[in-house]
Amino acid sequence: MSPGVLTFLPFGVVFAGLEMKNLIETERMLIRPVRADDLAHLVCWWNDGEVMRHVGFPNGLGITMEKLEASWKKWKDDPVQCRRIICLKSEMISESGCVTAPIGETNFHDYQPDNKQVEIGIKICRPDLWGQGYGTEALAAMTRYAFEALGVDRVLLNPSKTNARIIRVNKKCGYRIIGEKHGGLLMGLRKVTWSSP
Ligand SMILES: CC(C)(COP(=O)(O)OP(=O)(O)OC[C@H]1O[C@@H](n2cnc3c(N)ncnc32)[C@H](O)[C@@H]1OP(=O)(O)O)[C@@H](O)C(=O)NCCC(=O)NCCS
Secondary structure, three states, rough: OOOEEEEEEEOOEEEEHHHOOOOEOOOOOOEEOOOHHHHHHHHHHHHHHHHHHHHHHOOOOOOOOHHHHHHHHHHOOOOOOOOOEEEEEEEEEEOOEEEEEEEEEEEEEEEOOOEEEEEEEEEEHHHHHHOOOOHHHHHHHHHHHHHHHHHEEEEEEOOOOOOOHHHHHHHHHOOOOEEEOOOOOEEEEEEEOOOOO
């Protein structure tokens, strides 16, 4: 499919062809690479202390659009380690047919193809939507993608020890505490013990 070709997904959303290659779909959401028009959301979320205090930044990152744009240009075309936006399907269609409801972001990082291992980071960045199962649904989908599309044997997460919500989400997705890293917990799931829903 050539860039710019529009494709109709089963639920009627118009999607640019390039993104179809790297699209993760769940029952209620789509997870796709960050685009230029998502950067304003990221700046807003990453500077929000309510979201970022759970990852060690109680006052937010204090990042500017210029800095974020420079960073985005470095990873936007990496098919594995690009950041991804989590969008709700039910809120997606605007009058212009564009995706309009980003609610969070997630990424694969520290990808080690030789060791068949990758780490996941995840944030649902709208606190008003916490506790509705979106974090669990997104992490389960990222985990499946890691095992089935990236072909890794082990997936890791590195939550802070006091982040009870993400520790609970990780456990619901099958992750277990296996050690410590950077002062936080190291949680892991092996493909042999993973059971796909
Ligand atoms: C962590 C996060 C992804 C969870 O998303 P979410 O959509 O709220 O998660 P879910 O609704 O799927 O599940 C939340 C679970 O945590 C539980 N929970 C909520 N607060 C809790 C607490 N203080 N202690 C223990 N469990 C708690 C909920 O009861 C629910 O579990 P249940 O389904 O067994 O009842 C989201 O809150 C977030 O992004 N927070 C800010 C950034 C962050 O912490 N990211 C993780 C970095 S490692």
